[in-house]
Amino acid sequence: METLYFLLIMLGGFITYSIITWLYQKRIVKTLKEEQFKEGYRKAQLIDVREPNEFENGHILGARNIPLSQMKTRIKELRPDKPVYLYCQSGLRSGRAAQFLSRKGYKDLSHLQGGFKKWEGKIKTK
Known part of the structure; x- marks a missing residue:
């Protein structure tokens, strides 16, 4: 019975954390x-936050690859005074990248709903 209570508390904590993160x-x-x-990505910094192998398999034309795993060390490559358009495969990593950039003072942040897998525009492959 104690195990059940523990699992319910853990599940409740996870759900609460997920809701707070989503709202933020x-x-x-x-x-x-x-x-x-x-409409807006050509006037912005278009960043693909997927890993390099994913980027090489196909990316939105004009995008730069700054993987989420390298965002901390490569943040100086982004200008805080220009809009930043982010995308990943599904929208999860780009949301996390946006949270990180927001904490570092970036204000104009957008990301692609559904990520690259929903993209039907022009792509480039290597």
């Missing part, structure tokens, strides 16, 4: 549908 992310980053994303 919704406040700091604009989630854009593909059409909205296409």
